[in-house]
Amino acid sequence: MNSMPWLTILTLVPLIGGIIIVGLGVEQRRLARGLALTFSLVGLAGALCLWKLFDAASGDLQFVERHEWVKSLGIQYFLGVDGLGLLMVILTAIVVPLSIFASWRIDDRAHIYNALALWLQAGLFGTFTALNFFHWFLFWELVLIPAFFLIKLWGGPKRGPAATQFFIYTMVGSVALLLSFLAIRLATGSFDFIELAAMAKSGVLAGKLGAAFGWKNIGLIVFFGAFLGFAVKVPVVPFHTWLPAAYTEAPSPVTMLLTGVMSKMGVYGFLRILLPIFPEQMRLMLTPLIWLAILTIVLSACAAFAQRDLKRILAYSSINHLGYCLLALFAMTGAASGVNLPELQKAAALNGVLLQMFNHGLTASALFLFVSLIEKRSGGLRGLDDFGGLRKVIPVFTGLMGIALFSSLGLPGLNGFVGEFLIFKGVFPLVPWAAALSTIGLLVTAIFLLTLIQHVFSGPLNARWSKMPDLTLSERLLVLPAITLMFVLGIWPQFVLGMVDATAVKMVQQLNF
């Protein structure tokens, strides 16, 4: 364990970068973009260094930093990463430079745009590494502001309402989350996630809550509050209505960030906070929760099928993919110790979740990147019916985007498959009926993705685009890393699994009493 505060430095790099960039003038666009890219690449380098130094064999927290902050309120500056945290950090570090590169053409107030993107990254780093509620919540909320402005100032025609809806929905969830945690702190005297998880495991938490409040069902109510906070972020149907508008109206590079990383905040919250601290309540509410997951998977897929706007299709598809993560999560908790299964299988489901988070982050950002490239060529059009037969004119593009689409579909050999496979493999023995119902989602996903390919790339060539230029060299270089990773992770998932496996096992152990 090093004594250097790596994680703090990692978070500070984009923060300072943003401050420097925002001080530039409106004219210095190229400098702004260049600096932003540099800072984000430094962040990537930092994340990769952390990976190198990370001890993958242990599931414990590493790079821990811990200082007293406001003693009387139990607030500590407590950072640390285990496999899950590191995974998310690396995902963020990969997606942000891609997004910045994709926004190379944004001219209007480029310095503010890039600064906001970097601050978003800082917020994300902070969220994924914080382990005390106070400053975790600080970063959780802080992420909202750059996101709001990124949508509001550079978005599409209906950006105002979209941004507002996004902000308010998330805030409602956050307030509920805050109230729940205040109640917990009151009862237990702690804001520390690790401590609270330990209390929950030993069964002390419920007792303390009950004692502090005298209500029998207070545990459930507190659980709902926290659940709401995360459910809005993932999102879970029916708290998802903010998402299609926000994703669609945001400029595509921003959508990359939204879908690539910010949506993972919700699942991360489930894994890091909700599950360890409220296992009892989750078990209690298991069936409704699983139904919610199924609904999320199926309904979003069907909704995607009905859309005509490329971004909206992908937005709903996003919801769908994360639904699988939730399904696995809920299924896992439901597996009481009564079910006789080797831990390895439960860990398998969890590994699937983690892998799916990473893969979806990668794939979805890549997809939105491609959409932004199409938009650039089509002058902003992105309807399903606007195109046709593009593979004749831009074959490279078709090929690469096709890879990404198939990955999203879950074709074996590409990264999307492994995650989904592990999830289903894990869920099936635990809650078979849910797994069965969820395959409908898989089916519908396949249908709408293939439909998309058919409408946009196959079929007769739309004469309008007969002169559409193919990917330039820089663009190919841009998408190459993502595509490569899709193959690599499809064939050799151990690449990532090695990092998270120990953590997954440890988390499963957390849940067994």
Place this chain on the structure above:
Amino acid sequence: MNYFQIIQLAVPETIVVITVLAVLAVDMIALRGQPIEQRFSAGALMSIVGCLLAALVTMARHESYNLMDGMLVVDPQTDFLKVVLLILTVFTVLISVSGKFTEHVGEYLSLVLLATIGLMFLVSSENILMIFISLELASLSLYILTAFNKRNARSSEAALKYFLFGGMSAAFLLFGLSLIYGLSGSTNLSEIAAGLAGKGLDPLLLVAMVATVIGFGFKVAAVPFHLWAPDAYEGAPTPSAAFIASGSKVASFFILAKIMTFGFAGAEGSAVWHGYMAGWTPVIAVVAALSMVLGNLTAIVQTSVKRLLAYSAIAHAGYMLLGVLANSPASLSGLLFYVITYALTVIGAFGVVSVVEAATGGDAIKNFAGLSRRAPLMSLCLLIFLLSLGGIPPLAGFIGKFFLFSAVVGADADHLGLLWLVILAIAMSAVSFYYYLQVLKQAYVLDPEAGAPDIKVPPATLFALVLLAGLVILLGCAPGLLTEYL
């Protein structure tokens, strides 16, 4: 008893009498034909010297003497009150120096001084006959002072109203006092108390008390005996109004308190909430409550500042009556503090009004527009006076109210029975803030009319105003200076 003794004890009054004669003589003989300003200045100078001399003499002596059954009582308290009265007279003279309302300067000043003499005798008597005589001496002078502006019909009308009301209430007072004599067999207050003790609440005694209250109620302008006040204050030349509002109030309240607390000592009854007992306290409580409410509420709708001050005077009389009815040493000294500081404040307020009247031709509230630009120093004094009347700390008016109210509540500490009156007083006091603020709004917030010139304040008046304002602030911050004499 010999007459020499009387003269000795009445040295201050004698000095003032000599001053009266001197002023008259000088004005009639030596200064005939001179311009008014000169005559006024000379006469004022003499009056002021005379009053200050009398005050010094009073302050220098420290005896206590009760002459002839209370006809002339000299003790530190009455001496102090005489000094106060003389000082109030000095201030009144100062603000009237530049007055243009009359050519009869000598007569004017002598009447002021004569009224003062009457008041001085009033405070030092404990004999109901002497009380009546002094009261009449003072009142008659005040009636004439009210009529002094021959050029203004309203002045005569005011004086006539004042006189008629006054005469009637004097009759009531005499009637009541004579009944008291009949019931108790003496004209001296302490003997009266002894005589009435044990008699219980004779119906005749009740009539006597009510008649006495009517008589004094008129003098202090309490409801429902107040109808003369607004017209009198508005119609009289402003310095006269100032004097009516200040000096006569001080003396009247002192004597009222004395009569009630000494003379009717056994017959107080009780005005405590849920504890009514017949006596003079409930009577005064009703009068006080009516005064506070009517005075404040009617003042809100006034457009003339003098009338506003008149109704405010009625309201303040209501507060002061609380001090009388609480019937404890603390409430008496609270009352005195309040009435003295009130007198100082109100002279100042009227002083400002007289200057504005002269400069703008009227005393309507809107004539005060932009005063802070036109006469900044005087405007500041006005601010202090009105805020003190409203009861804003750290001015004397606030401390006075605090003393008075806490003494009134403290009079029945176990049951807080008189709290209802204090609540009413405080509530009405809050209301009063509104109309004082209206005048101040004109002065400080609104702009003067276009082209309105700066107002030149006559030096004597300005000197008096600044001194008064300073006293108001000083007594507000360090009330101990005054309370040690009460």
Place this chain on the structure above:
Amino acid sequence: MLAWTIYISFTGVLLLMLLPRESARAARIIALLTAIAGCAAAFVGAVQQSNPGEVTTIVRVPWIPAIGASYYLAADGISLVLVVLTGLAAVTGILFSWNIEKRTKEFFAFYLALIGGVYGVFLSFDVLLLFVFYELTIIPKYFLIARWGSTRKEYGAMKLALYSFVGSHLVLIGLIAAWVVARAQTGHATLDLQELAKVSFPLGFQHWVFPLVFIGFGILAGLWPFHTWAPTGHVAAPTAGSMLLAGVVMKLGAYGCLRVAMVLFPEGVRMWQSEIALLAVIGIIYGAGVALVQKDFKFVIGYSSVSHMGFVLLGLATLNSIGLSGAVLQMFSHGIIAGLLFAVVGRMVYDRTHTRDFNDLQTMQLGKLLPFAGVTFVLAGVASMGLPGFSGFVAELQVLMGAWSVFPKTTIMAGVGIVVGVAYILRALQQAFYSDAAVPAKSGHDHPLEPISMPERIGAVILLGATLVIGLFPGLLMNWIQPCLNSPVSMFARLLHGGSQ
């Protein structure tokens, strides 16, 4: 040292009054120097306090021995917090009033008189002295609004003055009654706050005196439903006036509630605890809800003040250490944030655009024309929402924690209030600065808006800095507040730990 804050302010008033009539520049500079000196005195004095848990006497001389009043200035941790707030508010208020041209010296004279009075209230430990300073502040407030204000200024000023006056008179009644009863019980008259706190007033007496005094102070604190003076008054006031009014003067009321009403009548508080919490929460939600539908930018902020003060009052109602600590911190935090918000609305926007109607502002694209104002409003707005990292979050955190253990259902309602708070800020932000409405071809403002001046920038930075610093390092203030509340011999002991001897 702390007493110098008062004296310096009043000296400033005198200096300003002596200036010749049309000397605006000199007036500004003198006023600013006075305010800075006062602020410095506040900071130095606060840092010098070695033990914020105790009441440290600054000066104590008998004033009116007959009634037991003394000129007694002292400070404990809570006083320090509020004195520092006043210092900051004073300086920044002057910076934001740098452009006043009409009768400048009188403006600043009234301003400094108000500041002096406020310092006095926070440092008085004699009840009469506290009351004197409290009432003293009413007059400058009236004139500041009536003369230099904007919308319906005379009506707003009169309403504010009368409400304040009525409130303080309610307090006076209670004080006199309490003084009399205390004298009867202990045998000697006293107006010393700490001594009065030790008196056990009869329960029946407390039952009616406490609400009287609490409501009397509460009127100034914006207690619902006595808050109606606040939106009108804040909108009518000139920028610096609103900053002071919402930022500091409303805190006078809350301070009075805590320091006088609650400390003197601890059993009385317990009797009325739930009612106060209910009124507080209604204030939170009502204020936020009404703010959401306003068409005038300044009214939004005016109502938001009512809503935020609701949090203070809720914290006071919790009667536990953490809730009270949150209430005091919220007093500080809201003082800063309200100052910022009014500065943006009044000085940065209204003084340039001469309109506060959202319909007009929407067409002006202020986010592009006045970027500094936009960013300042964003930061102030998120601070107002209670976003972590800013002082409001820590304060609301503590209030909610305190309230959870006593009024769980009410706490949830307060959470609703927070969400509505988010909504109205967002709406104001969108409509005023970043709206998507089309710019009309010929706008009423063909001339460019003047850029944000240096005094405004400095003022904004000071306030933003303050809220950020306390948001990230709340311990700075909590080290003053908490020893004060937790000390077993403090005047709050009976309040917090219940039961009378």
